[in-house]
Amino acid sequence: MTEGYKEFATYNGLNFIKNYAELKKYEAIAFDIDGTLIDSRVSYNETIYQTVSMFYQWVVGFKPPKDEINSSVARLRLTGGFNNDWDTAYTILMGLYSGFPDEILKVLSFTDYKFFKDYIKVKVNKESLIETSIKALNYLLMYADSKGLQSIEEGLKKLYNKKDKLNYLIKIKEKLNYPNLPRKSLLSTVFEELYLGMDLFKETWQAEPVFKIKKGFIEDEKVVLENDVKTFLKKKFGNKIGIASGRPKKAAVKILKDLLGNFFNPESSFFIDDVYARSKEQWLGKPNPFLIEQVIKNLNVKSCLYVGDSYEDILMVKNTRELGYEVGFVGVYGFSLDVKNFIQKFMEADADAIIPSVNDLKFLF
Structure with a gap:
């Protein structure tokens, strides 16, 4: 498993590195945020689960098993096509719904979604429905790959071609109006309200919250970057430290606070807001090279090391290299929800180094 990598342990866990000399050559460094600079396991994973649960419970009156949902999240993150957690929540929900009996889906496909004012609560056998919906979810996840939502739509068509179930699922998707932004899509609205809470939701999306959730799961997040590591990186890279993240800028500022300016170069920090602003004919979010390319251009460097936690991140690095840029990946x-498989995936993708914590960067140079 570790062929080609030097292995050493720190108090955070096992580290794997290919070549110390290669890592020393980079002029700049850029970071992902979630799962890298911030421990977002509780916030984002819980938001995914609660979003899926609201739509599931609305129909049948009980929630799906949390361990199964977390397992599905881990599987999707290994594909390289689900950096957006809205997409993850949507995929899991459609997988679960596809296990519902057609008579339930028919009712659901013609139901006006009024923000869960009343549960439909159809009568079902709880154990049986959970079993069939989880089984259907696992069938759908077999089709998930780096194409993201496209692979899911293709999977649904292959699984339920020429069946009423497919037509019902298509109508449900239309009701959800997904993919789309909060205010336009019920699913992304629910997700963002749960994650941000009502005040930050209103500030971020310029819309009135529906559920009036005072405390979002974002409040459970914490920055994990330690002071001695910040000092070390600042000494090595100076002002050439940027961000390339799929997180909204306002949500990033709330958690990073004065680090964005005092540590990270604000002119070389890019977020999902920049992706939305520039995506016209082509989606520029990960794994598109847009975010890293902007960091490199604004820092005016020839080489950059990128630190991230997902398979989309390393795909983004590879796509950036194809444009002629010299980019490394840690x-x-x-x-991770699935540490062993993530390490394996990073090795198969030829990561320059694999570390348990961003704080182990100080041991790489």
Whole structure:
């Protein structure tokens, strides 16, 4: 498993590195945020589960098993096509719904979604429905790959071609109006309200919250970057430290606070807001090279090391290299739901180093 990598242990866990000399050559460094700079396991994973649960419970009156949902999240993150947690929540929900009997889906496909004011609560056998919906979810996840939502739509068509179930699922998707932004899509609205809470939701999306959730799961997040590591990185890279993240800027500022300016170069920090602003004919989010390319251009460097926690991150690095840029990759696995498989994936993708925590960067140079 570790062929080609030097292995050493720190208090955070096992570290794997290919070549110390190669890592020393980079002029700049850029970071992902979630799962890298921030422990977002509780916030994002819980938001995914609660979003899926609201839609599931609305129909049948009980929640799906949390361990199965977390397992599905881990599987999707290994594909390289699900950096957006809205997409993850949507995929899991459609997988679960596809296990519902057609008579339930028919009712659901013609139901006006009024923000869960009343549960439909159809009568079902709880154990039986959970079993069939989880089985259907696992069938759908077999089709998930780096194409993201496209692979899911293709999977649904292959599984339920020429069946009423497919037509019902298509109508349900239309009701959800997904993919789309909060205010337009019920699913992304629910997700963002649960994650941000009502005040930050209103500030971020310029819309009135529906559920009036005072405390979002974002409040459970914490920055894990230690002071001695910040000092070390600042000494090595100076002002050439940027961010390339799929997180909204306002949500990033709330958690990073004055680090964005005092540590990270604000002119070379890019977020999902920049992706939305520039995506016209082509989606520029991960694994598109857009975010890293902007960091490199604004830092005016020839080489950059990127630190991230997902398979999309290393795909983004590879896509950036194809444009002629010299970019290295360090994978952080400590907050993964499936540590063993993430390490394996990073190795198969030829990561320059694989570390348990961003704080182990000080041992790489």
